[in-house]
Amino acid sequence: MTTRNPSNPSPSQNEHIAFIGGGNMASAIIGGLLKQGMAAGQIQVVEPFAEQRAKLKKQFGVQLHETSGESLASATLVVWAVKPQMFKDAALLTRFHTKTALHLSVAAGIRSDSIARWLDTQRVVRSMPNTPALIGKGITALFARPAVSADDRQAVERVIKTTGDHVWLDDETHLDAVTALSGSGPAYVFYFIEAMVQAGVDMGLSHEQAHKLAVGTFVGASELARASDEPPEILRARVTSKGGTTYAALTSMEQDGIKNQFMRAIHAARQRAHELGDEFGAS
Numbered sequence: 001m002t003t004r005n006p007s008n009p010s011p012s013q014n015e016h017i018a019f020i021g022g023g024n025m026a027s028a029i030i031g032g033l034l035k036q037g038m039a040a041g042q043i044q045v046v047e048p049f050a051e052q053r054a055k056l057k058k059q060f061g062v063q064l065h066e067t068s069g070e071s072l073a074s075a076t077l078v079v080w081a082v083k084p085q086m087f088k089d090a091a092l093l094t095r096f097h098t099k100t101a102l103h104l105s106v107a108a109g110i111r112s113d114s115i116a117r118w119l120d121t122q123r124v125v126r127s128m129p130n131t132p133a134l135i136g137k138g139i140t141a142l143f144a145r146p147a148v149s150a151d152d153r154q155a156v157e158r159v160i161k162t163t164g165d166h167v168w169l170d171d172e173t174h175l176d177a178v179t180a181l182s183g184s185g186p187a188y189v190f191y192f193i194e195a196m197v198q199a200g201v202d203m204g205l206s207h208e209q210a211h212k213l214a215v216g217t218f219v220g221a222s223e224l225a226r227a228s229d230e231p232p233e234i235l236r237a238r239v240t241s242k243g244g245t246t247y248a249a250l251t252s253m254e255q256d257g258i259k260n261q262f263m264r265a266i267h268a269a270r271q272r273a274h275e276l277g278d279e280f281g282a283s
Helices: 024-036 050-060 070-074 084-097 112-119 131-135 150-163 174-183 185-202 207-227 232-238 245-255 258-280
Strands: 017-020 043-046 063-065 077-080 102-105 124-128 138-144 164-168
Touching: 017 024, 024 043, 024 050, 024 131, 024 150, 043 050, 043 070, 050 063, 070 084, 077 084, 077 150, 084 112, 084 258, 102 112, 102 150, 112 124, 124 150, 124 174, 131 138, 138 150, 138 174, 150 164, 174 185, 174 258, 185 207, 185 258, 207 232, 245 258
Parallel strands: 017 043, 017 077, 043 063, 077 102, 102 124, 138 164
Antiparallel strands: 124 138
């Protein structure tokens, strides 16, 4: 696994990017590319829903298409932002127009073997982003097939860095674990924030007060963990005095087996990611 190179240059005027699917993740990347200086005319989106096309046109002014066509032949990179169950049909419609392009998938579960077969190309990078990408705070894992060159990797990094940080994986099977850990991870954080807010309200705080305190605690603790060279168990121990309030809370959680239950939940998410690949990745 390798970490990102923060010194990548901005997209050039020679790059043309096509998005297959124009939902939230595509919108996050498009917004980031435009902020980086890419012209709206360098971006086109295939989006079947008229309402979403109108929204994208108003928000970004990019080229919009209802279906794949010859205009995609100009794309140097195609970003696949479709639902897993729609990927195969969309790929079979698009493959004739994008044979010379590099392909980047942000679809959950669909393995690169299937993508390469459907698109008739080996220049495929598979990724797993997460929803904080919508505000430029995402973390994305990337896996490149052997045919992907160093220049291709840099082109992908220039796109992905608009959504936040990233790591490269050497083993594609690890993307199922990434899906379970960071892809689904924001929902786990929201789940705990939800519980903390409710507990605060139950103890007499207003909803606004409890929400601000809970969210601020997650933000601060996450930044502290990012800034520290020490592992989380050491950071946790430093705020846990035996016999104190934090100790009482953590002891209660340990007695209820919350850590093991939480780990079991993440493993369940990984299993479902694997099943998605089996379910929607068939030839």
